[in-house]
Amino acid sequence: MSERQVARATLVVGLLALTVLVVVLVPRDVVPGGPVTPAPVATVLSADEVERAETFSRWARTWSWSSLALSIVVACWFGLTARGRRLVERVPGPWWVQVPLAVAALVLLGRLVTLPCAVALQRLRLDSGLSRQAWTGFATDQLTTQGVAIVSTSVAVLVVVGSARRWPRAWPAVSGSLLAALVVLGSFAYPLLVEPALNDFEPLPDGPLRTQVLRLADEEGVHVDDVLVADASRRTTTLNAYVSGLGSTRRVVVYDNLLDSASRAETLSVVAHELAHARHRDVLTGTLLGAAGALAATGLLGLVLAAARRRGAPGPGEPGIVPLGLALVAVGSFLVLPLDNAVSRQLETRADVDAVRATGDPAPFVSLQRRLAVRSLADPTPPALSQLWFASHPGVLVRVAIADRVRAVPG
Structure with a gap:
C-alpha cells in the first residue's frame, strides 16, 4: 500500500471506531421524560446577579476568544508560510533534538502573543473576586502549563516524525x-504526573463527611481509590470537584473552598455527581474517544501532508514539518470543539440525573448549582454559538430544570 492508501485506511478505521464508540458509550435521552426547558432565569438568579454575570462573561469571552483567535493565527502564520520552516532550520542538532526545540519555540511564541489576553482575563478575575492568586503564582502556573504542553506535544510530534x-x-x-496508546497511557498517568504539578492534594480527613462519601460510593457500586482535597483556593474562589484517572489511579477530588x-x-450532591462519572466510567469513555480521534486525526494528517508535499512542503519525517503539523492541529482542534462538547454535555447531564437520584433530594443540588453560578459569575443565558462551541456542561438553568424533572418523574 502507498502512503496515501495507508493514511486513508487509518482515517476510515479511526472514524469507524469513533462512530461505534459514540453509539455504544455516549448516552441519549438521559433525562426522564425527554429534553427539558431551561428554568426561568428570574426563579434562579436575581436581576443584579444576572447583570454581574453577563458583564463579567461578556469581557471574559472577549479575552478568551481573542486569545484563541490569536493562537490559531500565529500557528497558521508559522505553519502555512516559509517562516516556520526557516525557524526550524535555525535549530541545531539531530532531528530528535530539533523537533522538541522547534515545538518549544512555537509553543512559547504562541503563548507570548496571547499573554496580554491571559493577563487581561486574570485581571478581570481578580477585579471580579473570582481569583485571589498573586501574580507570582499566576506566572508559575503559566510556566507549568506551558511546560506540560511542550512535553506532551513534543512526544506526539516525535512519534509522528x-x-x-x-x-x-x-x-x-x-x-x-x-x-x-499514548492517550490511554496519559489518562492513567495524568493524576500521578500532571495534577501534582498544578495543585497540592491531601486525603479528605476522617470524619462524618468522609464516612458519608465512602458510604455513598459503596451504595453506588463505585470503587474509589481515594477522596482527595485540592488546594484550589490559592488560585480561585469557584467551587468544584472532579474525578480523574483510570484503574488504580482513579480518585475523586474536591476543592478545599467547596468544603469551606x-x-x-x-x-x-457534588460527590454524587462525580461518583456517577466513575460508575459510568466516563473517564474511560473520554479516553477511548480520544484514542479513536487520535487515530482518525493521524490518518487525516497523512492525507493533508501528502498533498502539501506535492506543493513543496517538507516530508513527515523531516523536522521542518513541525510548524505545519501544529497549525493543522490548532485548526482541527477548534473545528471539532462542538462535537467534543456535545459529548461532554451528555455525560454531564447523565451525572446530574444520577446525582439527584442518589441523594434523594434535589434541593441541595439546586441550591449548589445556584451557588456555583453566582460564585463563578456564569452567564445564565449565553449566546447560542458560545454554548454550542465552548460549553462542556449544561447551563445552570438547564441543570435546575433537570433536578425539577427528576423530582417530578422519579426513576
Missing part, C-alpha cells in the same frame, strides 16, 4: 496507533 522516518509508507497507521463554603448536603 520518528515513525515516518522508520516506516515511510506505513507511518500513518503506526504513529496513529502509538498516539492512541458548601453545606454537607451540597457537598454530597
